[in-house]
Amino acid sequence: MRIVILDGYTLNPGDLSWDELKLCGDLSVYDSTPRDKILERAHGAQALITNKTPLRADTLAALPDMRCICVLATGYDVVDVAAARARNIPVCNTPAYGVDSVAQHVFALLLELCRGVGRHDASVRDGDWERREGFCYWLAPQVELTGKIMGIVGFGNNGRRVGELAHAFGMEVLAYVPRTGAVAPGYAPFAFVELDELFAKAHVISLHCPLNDATRTMVDERRLASMQKGALLINTGRGPLLDETAVAQALHSGQLGGLGTDVLSVEPPRMDNPLLKSPNTYITPHIAWASVQARRNIISITAANLRAFVAGRPQNVVNP
16 A cells, blocks of 8 residues: 655654554655645555645546545645545544643643743843842742633544543533533533523633634624633634734733633734734743643554445544
């Protein structure tokens, strides 16, 4: 089986091994692939692996040998899954590879908003502590999480892990899923509520829902106005979940107390993105998923997906 990875560099810039995938077939790896090179590089491949390189209907139609598509991520919006289904091509993703990595990044952003570790470190290095008479100082109120309400939008693997960590910090956890009744019982520390109630009650909101027509710009002017004044927002889901202009305005007015986001609507961002100049905003370059262990997990899950496909039992199929 000929296997082609169209954009492997972000997952493995050289610190990991592709050996597990090499055992599955004749493997070719490209660091990245511009759109005008996709067909040339994918020609003759039975299995195509992508991270962010788009595979649209017209591309798939021009690849008659294609039998399987693997996505090096949980999200699969880069693939036209309906077109793949029409060709009977399974699209397999990599679920739950970075649950701990993402959840810990949520709290890295949240604790920075609450305690300002980086800001205070920079202040000390600039000599502010030396110039002050007291034995301590702070540049902004130091906020404890204990007793606060964490609202989690989307309660899959990542959302549940964030809820567990929030509970360990002494927070009350409210969660929203579109079909609450579909959630398995046994999550006693968590309460399931409607979305409007979650936005109205939470002191911190963390987004873990997929990007689709229902969720695009879900955090808009109306929802921001419904939040408690000074509440905090964390986004490690997808950038377009936010109406970025409305969020920036809410940050400037103080209605939103702070934003920690690992994703933006356009990545890399244009310098006119309003969030780049918003107060009390921390932006990381889409790295919540990228711990060494999480990236190893992606390679292992993808290799397992390929083996399952060859065995005639495709797994993690998103377009059955």
